[in-house]
Structure formats: structure tokens, C-alpha cells
Amino acid sequence: MTCGYPALFLFCGAPTSPIIASPDMKSAIRISSALPVECQTEAQMKDKIRKIVADHARLGVEFERVEHSTNLYRAGMTSFSSVALMIALENEFDLEFPDGMLSRNVFESIDSIADAIERLQQVQS
């Protein structure tokens, strides 16, 4: 994962994945503001997601029992709390989930969220 391109480079060329149809200026600027964020290992990213899930997903079970593969919806996350989670993830990782990614299977576990964020970061970097 590489970080640190100046914002200008983001306007060069087409996105490498169909996930984002057209990265607009706003998302480019947002990403440039994310430059201080250090590159993370997968484990660090999942820990960070885990903390955000703990704060926002309002699960009905004890959080200690939640593993990376636990289905968060089955653990009590509602569509309302999933929206709060999505917004918190966007803030913490400084990105925007495109509409096509706002799907139940993307947010169903810490693993699937990490996978989605990684894909987005690859496209946006």
C-alpha cells in the first residue's frame, strides 16, 4: 500500500477499478488531507475497524465475543447502526464509500470491511 502522492496525480488517468466510476475533486482533496496517516498493516487496520465497530455498531452481544469474521448483523447491528458505522469509518479512514459499495455484505464483518477499505485505498491512491 503506498501513500503520499500529491493530490494532483489523482486526476491523471482513469480509476483502476470499476468500484469508483469517477473519483471527483472532493474525494481527491479528502485523500490529500489523509497524507499524514501512516501506511498500516492489515492487523492494525482491523484493530482500528474493531474499535470503530465497538463504538458505533451497537451490537447486542458482548464485544469480547466478536471476532474478525463474526457476522455483525447476526450479532445485532441494525440498518440504523450500520449507517452510523459507515459514517464513522468514512471519517476515521478519510474516504467515501461509493454507492455501489453500500451493501449488506460489505459491512457484515470486520474482515469484509477491511477488505472493502483496502480495495478503496488501492483505487484512490
Added chain:
Amino acid sequence: MSIPQRWLDVQEFTASESFQRALDIAAQHTEDVDRRGRFPSEAVDALRAAGALGWGVPCEYGGAGAKIDDLSEATFELARRCSATGMIFAMHQIQIASIVRHLANSLWFKDYLRRAVREQRLIASATSEVGVGGDMRKSIAALETLPGSSNDRVQFEKKASTISYGAYADDLLTTLRCSPGADSGDQVLVLTNLADTQIKPLGEWDTLGMRGTCSPGFGVQATCLAEQVLPAPFAVIAAETMVPFSHILWAHVWLGIASDAFGRAQHFVRGQARQNPGNTPPSALRLSELSVRMAGFRALLQTALKEYVNLTEGEGRTTLSTVGYAVRINNLKIAASEAAVEVCQNALRVCGFLGYSNSGPYSVGRQLRDAYSAALMIANDRLLATNAALLLVYREGK
């Protein structure tokens, strides 16, 4: 009773003599059904005679393999004659689709579908529950393993706040938490034969409209085979089938009710025009406004139907679980339920006191009373609140 092995297309079904007879019978009894708040047994029997209850079952299980557009058409035609019959047909087909589209490889359910067609079984649903505040996606009651049954038998007890035609159905689909320790949103769907299910009405069904659906609350208690639990989680069944099927078919019931009211208003205006040839009666202007509203109403449904048909086959099916689709299908329900009331209200203004009368060819009181139920079946306020939250992350704004 002979049931056709396979309908070639929707026209063959809706134009069939036996379905036309069901439509006539529905129309013939609609006023009595409404006045007495009774189940439209004549029309439902006629639908059985036409084989219509098995229509949504795939041909391989003996059904007609009808898709949602065929079912919408039939629902609309029925609801124009008798809203209760239209709603009962719609709800039954929603239950059939929930089974057909999520049975995976369950032999029990495949066998059940064959039986459902052969015996023209009517399925009701107990997705509501006292104490969950109208949220279908939450359950209090849970499925338990029957003690000493080595996990092959299960039992449950549930207080459903409403079960439409619960006292007249053959089988019941019930939402439950998947186990006593499960979260309220971790649900499954269980099919039980009502002959083996204890159900006790919890109250009366004496309502403003939709009186013939006979939908009081019921206490439900049953023991059944573990195989009678649909293999897919209810979350998936709801997102991919039950919610879109419900909103699309219900919307066709409401379009049917509105069309009936519009047709009465149109007859009224024609009658006025005939009394005074050469002059366009003042009520004609309001009727023309109403026809604009009806055109929008129909277009709304056609768009939703087309999108669902496109998405529902193959890979598009996962799109049904996205925030964007949830927003759009909720919008359909809200818009259609409001359009139905608006059309009936304006038809009343066109017809005046002849419309206000409880009888006669221009009476639209029943249609208006029925239409008022639309905003309450899954409360519009709940859907608006859901969309308000979803729109915080969904940006496209389609």
C-alpha cells in the same frame, strides 16, 4: 378441479375463463365482504378453482412459474374488484416467492411446493409481533429445540400483532429468532401447517377499511420438524424477496383500488356530460388532473417492477441488499400509498355526494377507507425514518 400444468404466458392466465370467473365473483361479493368484515371465501375458492394459488410456484413443482410482473397484473385486476381478495392473493404470492427463492436444496420445501400447488394451499404470515414496535426485522419469540428430540424437532410460541386471513389459511410462515440466545435481528422463517399449529385470536378485526382481510392478532404455538425452517437467514429473504415483493404487489393492490375510484369518477363525469351535451362539465377538469396523478402512479410502479425484474435474476440479486435499493423500494411504498389516498379523495370530490354515499355506482367511500390502510402497513413514518438514516451515506439521489 383441474389445474393447468403450465401457463404459457400471463395472458393465458389472466384471460383464462376460470380467472375471469374469479374476478367476477370477487366483484360480486366485495360490498358484502366489506360491510360484514368477512373473509372473501367465494373469491378465494374461485382462485383455487383457477389454480391461481399455485401460480407463483415454478413449473418443475407443478406450478405456473409466474414472475412478479404476471403476479402484479393479476393482483391489480383482483384489487380493482375486491381490495381484500387482491391483498390476500398478493400476500399469499409473497409467501410463495419467499419459499421458492430461498429454499436452496431443501427436499422438504420442494415437496411442500408440490403439495401447495396440488392442494391449492393458502399461506398466511406471522411476521409481526407484540412488543417489537412494528419492526419486522426484530423478533422476541425464538425457535427452540424440542427437548429430547435429538435436534430434529423444534418448537416456538409467538404473539403476532396481526395475521391477515390467519383463521382461513392452510399454512403459516412465522419469523422467529433462530435460537433462544440469538439477537433480536438474527431471524429465521418457519413454515407450519395450521392444522398442527395452535392459533388463538387476540382481538377483533373491526377496522375502517381492508375489512375482508380479517387480520387480528393471534397467539401462535407450534411444534414442527427442523426441516420446516427455511435454510436462508430471514435478513436475506427480507432484502431479496419479501420486502420488494411486498412493496411491489401491495402497490398494485393500491393501484387497483385507485383505478376503481378513478373509473367511478370517470363514469360520473360522463353522466354529467350526457345531461348537458356540448358543454364540458366543471368536474371534467378535476378528472383530467386526476388522470395525471394516475399516470404518475402507474409509471412509479412500472419503474419499480422493471428494476426488480432486471436485478432479481443472476448477479444483480446482491444489489437488492444495497442501501440504494432499500431507499428506492421504500420510496415506492411511501409514494404508492400516498397516491392511492390522493386519487380516492379526489375521486370523491369529483363524484360529490353520490361518491359520499355508501352505495351506488359512484360511491367511493369503501375505496377511500381501504386506501387509508396503505400508509399503515409498515408505517410510512418508519420507512421515512429508515430512509432518513440511509440517505446520510447514500449519495446518488436517484
